[in-house]
Amino acid sequence: KQEVTQIPAALSVPEGENLVLNCSFTDSAIYNLQWFRQDPGKGLTSLLLIQSSQREQTSGRLNASLDKSSGRSTLYIAASQPGDSATYLCAVRPDGGGGNKLTFGTGTQLKVEL
Amino acid sequence: DAGVIQSPRHEVTEMGQEVTLRCKPISGHDYLFWYRQTMMRGLELLIYFNNNVPIDDSGMPEDRFSAKMPNASFSTLKIQPSEPRDSAVYFCASSFGDRGMNTEAFFGQGTRLTVV
Numbered sequence: 001k002q003e004v005t006q007i008p009a010a011l012s013v014p015e016g017e018n019l020v021l022n023c024s025f026t027d028s029a030i031y032n033l034q035w036f037r038q039d040p041g042k043g044l045t046s047l048l049l050i051q052s053s054q055r056e057q058t059s060g061r062l063n064a065s066l067d068k069s070s071g072r073s074t075l076y077i078a079a080s081q082p083g084d085s086a087t088y089l090c091a092v093r094p095d096g097g098g099g100n101k102l103t104f105g106t107g108t109q110l111k112v113e114l
Numbered sequence: 115d116a117g118v119i120q121s122p123r124h125e126v127t128e129m130g131q132e133v134t135l136r137c138k139p140i141s142g143h144d145y146l147f148w149y150r151q152t153m154m155r156g157l158e159l160l161i162y163f164n165n166n167v168p169i170d171d172s173g174m175p176e177d178r179f180s181a182k183m184p185n186a187s188f189s190t191l192k193i194q195p196s197e198p199r200d201s202a203v204y205f206c207a208s209s210f211g212d213r214g215m216n217t218e219a220f221f222g223q224g225t226r227l228t229v230v
Contacts, residue, residue: 034219043205044221089157093217100145100211101170102219104157 002027004092006105013080014113021075021108023090028071031095034102035064035075038087047088048075052095080112118222120206126228132194135225138187139208147219148181148191149205157205163189164211196229203227 003026013019023033032051036044048057048064050073056065063076073090087109091102119138127133139146147162161171166183174181178197183189193200203226209219 032217036221041226043223044207046218046220049216049218091157091219100164100209100217101147101159101162102207103159104149106156 002092002094002103004090004103004105006088006090006108008108009106010109010111012111012113015080015082017080017112018076018078019080019110021077021088021110023073023075023105025071025073025092025103027094028068029095030068030092032093033064033066033073034091034093035062035073036089036091038089038107040086044089077110080110082112082114084112085110118206118208118220120204120222120225122225123223124226124228126230127196129197129229130195131229132192133196133200133227133229135191135204135206135227137189137191137206137222139189139206140220141187143208143210143220144186145209145211146183146189147207147209148189149207149221151203151205151224160191160204193227196227198229201227201229 005024007022034049035047038044050057050066061078066073087107089107091104121136144165148160149157151157160173161181163183181191203224205224207219207221209217
């Protein structure tokens with residue numbers, strides 16, 4: 001059974017700092033990995049999707065990397081802003097006969113302070 | 115497209131009552147997912163459909179939970195009878211499933227269910 005872990009569970013940084021969020025998964029047979037953002041009381045917003053054949057994806061100040069063989073992904077946020085404060089979730093989609101369901105990590109709650 | 119649309123956004127009901135949550139996926143998506151989010155267990159997949167057919171319902175907690183997808187643009191999740199431990203946020207999501215396409219999943223805003 002796929003298990004997805006995110007560390008740290010919570011992170012507080014001053015504005016302007018670069019930061020890295022970590023995601024690890026136990027079964028490397030994944031088709032892709034997706035990073036989401038969730039604001040309090042809101043739904044999930046997709047940030048980046050990395051296919052298993054890719055090493056990284058970039059969108060603005062966000063960069064996500066994937067090391068499939070070691071079961072790890074990182075989300076790098078450059079020059080953090082208070083508006084980046086949210087919970088960040090990673091999710092993996094299985095390869096092969098695992099269907100199309102996403103398994104989510106536990107999330108990292110980020111607070112960017114002025 | 116307006117994205118995945120869920121209704122109602124909030125639902126407060128008494129224990130024992132029937133609750134029906136609704137979802138309209140993004141037009142053209144052939145996969146639809148129902149998730150439940152709680153503080154204790156995070157996001158859990160309850161059931162998912164492919165082309166309106168249930169594929170995996172192993173996450174449905176009990177027989178009190180049922181889900182249907184009568185057509186490509188509508189799905190329901192029903193709880194009957196509801197219990198206080200069902201209180202959670204329920205999310206619907208949709209995506210393409212064809213491995214040759216972008217299989218990015220898009221989520222609705224969720225339904226916050228409170229059973230008292």
